[in-house]
Amino acid sequence: MKLNHKVMPTAWPDCTSIILTMKLTAIFLIAAFIQVSAKSFSQQVTIRQKNISIEKVLQLIEDQSSYHFLFKINDLSSSRNVSLELTNASVEQVLDQCFKNTPFTYKIINRTILVKKAIDLTDPGASNSEVLQKIQGVVTDEKGIPLPGVTIKVKGTTTGTVTDVNGKFLLEIPDANSTLIISFVGFTSQEVSTRGQDILTIHLREAPKDLSEVVVVGYGTEKKVNLTGAVNTVNMEDLGSRPLTSSSAALQGQVPGVYALQASGKAGGDGATINIRGVGTLNNSDPLVLIDGLPGSMDDVNPADIQSFSVLKDAASSAIYGSRAANGVIIVTTKRGSNKKVKLSYDTYWGVQDPTALPKTMNSVQYATLYNEAAINTGQQAKYSASDIAKYANGSDILYPNTNYLKVFYNKANMQNHHLNLSGGTDNLNYAFMLGYLDQDGILVGNTYNRYTFRSNLDAYFLKDNRLKLSANIFGSRGTTQTSSNEWQAKWYANNAPIWPLKNAAGEYVAVNGENNYYGEIMTGSLSTNLKSQINTIFGANYRILNGLTAELSYGYSWTQNHGKSFNPNFTTAKLGGGYNVNVANLTDQNAQDSQTQLTALLRYVKNFKKHNINLLAGYSQEEFDSNWVSAYRSGFVNNTQQEIALGDASTQTNSSSASALGLESYFGRLGYSYADKYLFEANVRRDGSSRFAKGKQWGAFPSFSAGWRLGQEDFMKGVSWVSNLKIRGSWGKLGNQNINSRYAASQVLSSGQNYSLGGTLAPGVAVTSLANANTTWETTTQTNIGIDASLFHNFTITADYFWKYTDNILLQVPIPITMGAYAPPYQNVGKVKNQGIEFMASYKKAFDNQMKLNVTMNISHITNKVTDLYGTSPIINGVKALVEGSAVNAFYGYKVSGLYQISDFTWQNNSDPGITPASRQYVLKPGVVSVDNYSALPGDLKFADLNGDGKVTMDKDRTVIGKQFPDIAYSAQVNLAWKGFDFTLFLQGVQGINGYQSLEIFEEFSGFSNTGIWWLNRWTPDHTNTNIPRLTLDDARRTIASSYYMENASYLRVKSIELGYTLPAKLLQRMKIGNFRIYGNVQNAFTFTKFKGYDPEQPVGETRAEAYPQTRIFTIGANVNF
């Protein structure tokens, strides 16, 4: 610890009276004081030093005891040095010896030692003609708990003191009628009159936390209370110790208006897709993510390295990133060192994962019985004889199994995570080093992931007054994801019908449906490995030219390599009818490299005069992206263990490559102005150029404006005691987007790879495959936001926002006639999308008398997303999804089921003679009953709504929007409870009003060789007509029609995390030299409430088959240790 009496006076350079300083930690950390007061005071001091300053002596006493000093600064600095030789002496002994023959004396008040010139203490009047009065007092919080370190100042003077560990103070005041200003970090300042009082009791009221909170915004920081845009900040420590393997998943449920969809539980692939305020474009709608200023991907950061992230939602807050910010901005700040003592922390957890949900499917007997029914319904013979079904029921014949393939492919899987963080610093150098290791097995057979991360954040200060700051951030990671060579096939085969034997009596893997046995192939060595290596560096210089004027320059470089190897082994399967399928091994070896450079230059100017506060920023940035990829293939490998291209058959080799580059250049500026911290205004402008566009179309300018009014600061609100903070704010701005799939959409090119072969030799060819459009330019998002922030009753904080977001000139590949040449359509600036929504966030904090602390946060958002203009091409249908004017982006599209055809809809032979058995009837639809174009309907078939009323359901006229992929409402709630050493966290998250389309496997009866959902037992039969599930069939013309029958309600409420932790008592730990030790248990995705019948309702956007890699429920135990 360091005495701060050299630093403190600079804050009050004109100080003439007593300036009292003490340990910095004592001022700022109440917690530290609680610890101090808990331990017994050490009275023994050992000092053996020659010729040291009195200051140094006092510091040594502070270090060895629990006393602290108050003294008059000018006096001490002028004192001569002393020599001491004392062992286990009392503090009084040391001080007596120390001050012997000096003009100083001291006085011990509780644990505070007051040092003064002897004359001041003995006779105040002797050195000062003023009659000084003494006033004593105690400062507590609202519940009466004493507050140490509170600053007491006499109003209008520079005289003051601080409270001691018991919250007490003693102060000399110039006259009996003074006013004291009592202030303390985290509490609302208070003024108290001393008139007629000797002993004051002052209760300080806790200030709402966010009043002092500083949030990271674009190219800087801002006090939260002064924000005029819609910005949310999440501190990672608030998330507890959830076993987050991907940083993007940490966003889930944390910020209203941010929809983070964690689509998979795959080890090494469980990142979330993030949409901020709906889907604002028909192109890539991922937000811009900046990691310590360098664009990147959330999942390239170890979650444990993150200090906090800020989400910039509205146009005003993100406009400074103009061109890239149309989908919102996420600013990730990693942990940095500070000039405190060295801190080493270690976090670890160990867990086991299993699938959250697997579909319920049939057993072999059910499958075979119903398959026969379907075959007969289709006019075929029954496939399984009674003796076959008896064998399935019996289960003793290995070729007639009852295998639940979901359990074959999905299993419990372990994971462990370790993270070390060493941080600290001096006045001139701050450092933080982080090391992370994650080892995770996937629940799907063959899937594993491990990742090593390293991060070093250094800040060094140079020159007078630390005018120059140089920083270096280095991040490296190496992640290895393993799956079977074709993960899709593994997920697909997990749906296999239970009747397929895994192995025959000879122990050979049996070909499923005569094709393959993917489980056997995985066991034999089907392996896909992706090694992702990454290095990100950012070097920055920050130079304070004048007070208030700063120049910054930073250079970032990021390099990512993905080296993928996919090996299909030599593998033989036995066919049920005899013979074998032999797969010859092959290997694909791919290497992709992406590099990115960013140069940013900033000039900042801050000026405060009177009540005006001006804040200026000007900047320039340029970025370059280079990507290249090479791939090689060979087959004919002689063994399954040596997976190197060179060992394959050279005559089978093929290879390929690609390369592309992108450049971006930007100029930007910001003007911030506030008056009296009440009236806030900000304007941003950014001018961006992108190499994606043709010359003349490259540049776009994007302005924004925002304003805020802190009503809470107005005099007329002073009387409203239950409102401690109130602000209304509004913003408007335009943002750009150029993030389309192609980097060269404006250049007409001939693509290679359009090859032919001539006489057994490859004849390379080129052709135009997509049409260019040199007229494309920026798409523009215009967003308006109004919001309110309030702190009420000292416990509640509320934030509400309403926004309108219009994206136009969307770079849309509007379909063009095939007769043009079947080209991929060119991008045109034509589409329009509208997002509109309301976001609400509330939190409640309360500390109870029994030391229990409660913290509840909830947020909810409702966003409507609508395609408003498709340039006359609506609907653009893509399978079961479509872009339809007036509907949400990529809505599900198909027939609407209106019920089932019943027998009463038909006539049959002999004037519908009921004596004819259903199987022998030749049904004819009654006149007036709607028919289907795709097939001749029979009783039990799905009946679709005839939307145009022409009596016939046709593909071209009767399809419509049947569901949407984005929720109406997303909500979450988090409860934190702490009591003594225990902490408990409950985190709920859910979405409402969202659909999933589930077809083919499991959802469609007997699709391919997949199993069928158990709910099909409730299908329509002539004897069971009161159902919404159609009759069974094997007829694809019936089964595969896209309709609302396959729409599932994908709403869910999930207990995302439950955590119980215990922090060991400090007393116990001090003996072990451990600062803090916490152990906890956590259950992630503990329970899910949903009607969804497939895998987890949270599945990839656009997934239309029952093949998603399910989410995982994770049980972890872990520990956090600080040294």
Next chain:
Amino acid sequence: MKIKNIIGAVLILMMMSACKKNILDKTPLDQFDTQTFFTGPTQAKLALMGIYSAYNDNWYQYDFMSDNNYCQDSWQGSLDFSAWQQNSSSWRATNKWTIAYQTIARANTFLENIGTVTMDASLKNAMRGEARMLRGVMYADLVHFYGDVPLVLKTLPLSEAAVSRTAKQTVLDSALADFDYAASVLPNSYSSTDVGRATKGAALSFKTRALLYNKNWAEAAAAAKQVIDLGVYSLFPDYGGLFTEANENNSEVIFDIQYLENSRSQPWPSFTLSFVVWPTPGVTADIIDAYYTQSGLPISSSASGYNSQQPFISRDPRLAATFVLPGSQFGSVIYIPASDGQLTGARPRKYANIGSDPYNVGLNFILMRYADILLMRAEALIESGNTSQEVYDLIDQVRQRTSVNMPKVETVEGTGLSQAQLRAVVRHERRVEFAMEATRYSDMRRWEDVSTVHDVYGYVIAKLSNPASAATWQFEREKKTTRVFDASKGWLWPIPQVELQNNKNLTQNPGY
């Protein structure tokens, strides 16, 4: 202050070095710029091969839509057509349209740019001929399937995207002009490294087909004669071997689509025909029964010697060469319908791959072979009222191929047959000669023969479980699925729905 200056200078230097090059100036790295590409013969050939590569259909699936075969999987894209329940959103209607117009556009781009290329003039014209032949094939195919179609002969700007349908005859005339030009500039054959490129014979053959399909009998017969008179082609002796990789580019092949394992294999789902995967394409009882016995008589004839429980004895050798029949050998396997699960109890053999990777098939698909020229000329002569001996000779040539050796028409049916009788003979001959070669479906449609659209029959596969005993090896036919001709749709395919949607100037065919 000094340090401050140094820092300032460094900052300015860094900024200047960064701004030196224009980072917004990026040109494609792994693609060619159309403006500057066409320079010499190498580039011309690359662009020419780009045209060929677009012509890549699922050829064998055309028979799935005919009375020769039945594919029960809708995902293969022929089920709806096969059931005569196709609609304007049917995948195959869009796919064919796409392949055709993609090939046409590539040919147009080539023809527009070849002029500036510096190269030998006759080679340049030959290349033009190849491009025009391929374009002609596409237009002839388009009018055959869709009737009137937009005739696009140049690269269209976006503003002219909404083209209208052109009268069928105009489109056909354009195709014939393309064939004629091609025939005038193309060589008769190529050296080995260029085998597979369009030849004079190919241009004349596709001209023959276009004329025949459009009932232009006399001209069709004349064009076929031109091909025969070239003297380049002859029947390949081994009928079954004609369709194997070992015999690719043999003397009978006039034009085929060339494939190559690994680097340019057959399009997905080529494995459909593979014996190791997906038992889906079902050979109908109808086509099996259509083959005569070696006597040259149909099985319905009591003199044919046909035994319904030993149905494959003494049949036209083309039957066993074309199909994997119950109890027959395919590779190392004896085909047992009961354990295969195939719906009709027989599978295709022609073009089916044995043993090799079913997802990586390099076998060429023959679109035009000499036997077709012979039978097309015979048909054209018959339809123009010529029933001379030449007609018999043409058909007999095909029937008496060394490995087939079926009796001459005269021997079985007698001489002096009427036009109608000969028409029946040549139509039957086409069916058995070209089964699984993608021509039957077109023949059904151009003959407008409603009798060819009927229910699908196959064997009761459960009764074909063990050839060792008569009790477990019984040939019994049963109905597999219903197929009914939809007269309202007629024989034309629908204009793709997506095309109608993106081009308001297009109209739909009747019935869709």
